Amino acid sequence: MKAMAMLTVLVGAFETLNTIGELRAGLQAGRGEAASLVLAVAVLAALLLLAGGVALLVRTRNAARVAGIAAAFCLLVFAGIAAFLPFLSIAASLLGIGFPIALMAFLYRDSAGGHPAATR
Amino acid sequence: MRVVRGIALAIVLVSASACIDATRVNDTCTWSDPVAGALDRRRSRDRDHLRQDAQIAWELSVRYSDTRYRHAPALARPLRRECRQAVEDTIRARHAVTAQDIRTATVSREWWIDVVAVFLPMLGLAVVGTDALMRRARGAFDGERRVRMLVATLLLVAAIALAVAGVTQYWAMIVESIRLRDEHVADRGTVLPSAVHAGLTMGVSFLVCLVPAMARFRRREPRGSALKL
Numbered sequence: 001m002k003a004m005a006m007l008t009v010l011v012g013a014f015e016t017l018n019t020i021g022e023l024r025a026g027l028q029a030g031r032g033e034a035a036s037l038v039l040a041v042a043v044l045a046a047l048l049l050l051a052g053g054v055a056l057l058v059r060t061r062n063a064a065r066v067a068g069i070a071a072a073f074c075l076l077v078f079a080g081i082a083a084f085l086p087f088l089s090i091a092a093s094l095l096g097i098g099f100p101i102a103l104m105a106f107l108y109r110d111s112a113g114g115h116p117a118a119t120r
Numbered sequence: 121m122r123v124v125r126g127i128a129l130a131i132v133l134v135s136a137s138a139c140i141d142a143t144r145v146n147d148t149c150t151w152s153d154p155v156a157g158a159l160d161r162r163r164s165r166d167r168d169h170l171r172q173d174a175q176i177a178w179e180l181s182v183r184y185s186d187t188r189y190r191h192a193p194a195l196a197r198p199l200r201r202e203c204r205q206a207v208e209d210t211i212r213a214r215h216a217v218t219a220q221d222i223r224t225a226t227v228s229r230e231w232w233i234d235v236v237a238v239f240l241p242m243l244g245l246a247v248v249g250t251d252a253l254m255r256r257a258r259g260a261f262d263g264e265r266r267v268r269m270l271v272a273t274l275l276l277v278a279a280i281a282l283a284v285a286g287v288t289q290y291w292a293m294i295v296e297s298i299r300l301r302d303e304h305v306a307d308r309g310t311v312l313p314s315a316v317h318a319g320l321t322m323g324v325s326f327l328v329c330l331v332p333a334m335a336r337f338r339r340r341e342p343r344g345s346a347l348k349l
Contacts, residue, residue, distance in 0.1 A: 029193065076279065082286025084318050086309060090290050097283050112259070 004106050005056035008067065011099045012050030018092045019043045038085055045077040068107050071100035127241060138233045140300050144176050149184040149203040151210045158216035170217060174225040177207040182306050227311050234313050238292045243328045246284040250329040253280065254336040277333045281326035288314050288321055
């Protein structure tokens with residue numbers, strides 16, 4: 001659980017920095033309001049993933065639920081961007097899609113196995 | 121495992137067979153063409169040649185700007201425009217075609233390659249992935265009403281389809297970079313069929329994911345029988 005929590009924090013931090021960088025570059029290049037809005041939502045999703053990772057790390061109440069919701073939101077946002085506005089890098093997109101799937105599978109297996117840290 | 125290896129090999133071979141002509145690309149924006157004379161757009165061979173010319177013109181402009189300003193798009197863009205304009209002028213003069221002909225050739229695709237190398241593997245992955253996920257998700261639906269199960273299944277399928285459509289875009293770019301022998305696809309990503317028809321890609325992904333999901337849904341015997349409806 002601790003390793004997964006740390007990985008979630010790292011991925012959340014990476015995605016947050018990457019999407020902020022992309023947002024700044026887009027604003028400088030005049031990419032358009034719609035793209036900037038989509039990227040702002042992506043920053044929010046990445047921050048939520050980061051928060052989910054922190055919650056898992058400090059083992060707060062409902063940590064697994066927070067991380068699960070963050071992973072689902074992150075998956076939808078990054079998959080949506082990849083499907084309709086694929087301007088993020090391949091690594092950032094595949095991480096934004098693949099990692100939430102892995103996290104959700106981990107949380108599901110953990111709760112099914114009755115692990116106390118995940119069910120709290 | 122043998123099937124997966126076979127499919128991977130087939131994709132590499134198909135992509136490689138449709139690669140850009142390496143003898144005609146360079147980073148100095150120098151045009152070379154073994155074929156001279158007017159092209160007849162009614163002939164498939166001539167249309168193919170013009171499509172290749174348009175593809176090479178785009179590639180030359182990308183390589184020309186990349187060798188100078190790879191990480192400065194604002195500086196690279198004018199160079200790219202300048203090179204492409206010069207090359208397209210040469211194509212127009214050499215083959216007696218119009219600017220509109222070149223624009224049409226630029227966005228035209230060899231559909232069978234996109235279907236075989238991009239869409240079929242991704243749709244196959246969608247079917248296998250959905251089936252595996254639905255098999256595992258079955259336990260989570262135990263004891264739920266059938267209508268709730270159906271709604272949950274549809275939402276799950278929509279999420280899987282969205283992920284598949286997203287991964288398809290990047291797989292299409294990877295295949296395109298193999299075909300162009302250039303890891304920088306640049307703005308050519310905008311003419312890929314999966315990007316031009318993003319909504320259609322998403323819709324087809326949803327339908328393809330729905331088939332194994334519904335098969336699992338129907339096969340399943342819910343607790344409490346049909347009275348729970």
